[in-house]
Amino acid sequence: MSAKADRFTIRDLFPIGEIAEEQEPYGGKPPCVAGSETSEEAADRIKDHVGRLQREVLAWLERMGDLGATCDEIETDLGLSHQTVSARLCELERKDWITKTTEKRQTRSGRRAFVYKAGNGAGKCTGPKE
Secondary structure: OOOOOOOOOHHHHOOOOOOOHHHOHHHHOOOOOOOOHHHHHHHHHHOOOHHHHHHHHHHHHHHHHHHOEEHHHHHHHHOOOHHHHHHHHHHHHHOOOEEEEEEEEEOOOOOEEEEEEEOOOOOOOOOOOO
């Protein structure tokens, strides 16, 4: 664990290949829309990349510290799609590894979005983030 007892490093949280499937949201599989062939295909295509993408998002939030980041900021900074980032944020939030704060910032579209920070959260993803 890192020097701060209430914070974790990326290696503490994501030892590659050591996360038990029962600890993973959605039974360890990327979420998809039930009955949607294209959604199921997309989830199947990304399944081998989810852990790496979660690590990238979490590492970015750790680097941002108390400033945190919106989904839009993470998308821009990491060069990832909205669908990829929002799904990883939801998974990390369900694992209690990030917090969706009450703070909001303006996105590229001019709308306001919640700020996420690394650290223990509520363990729930209640729907769309933006």
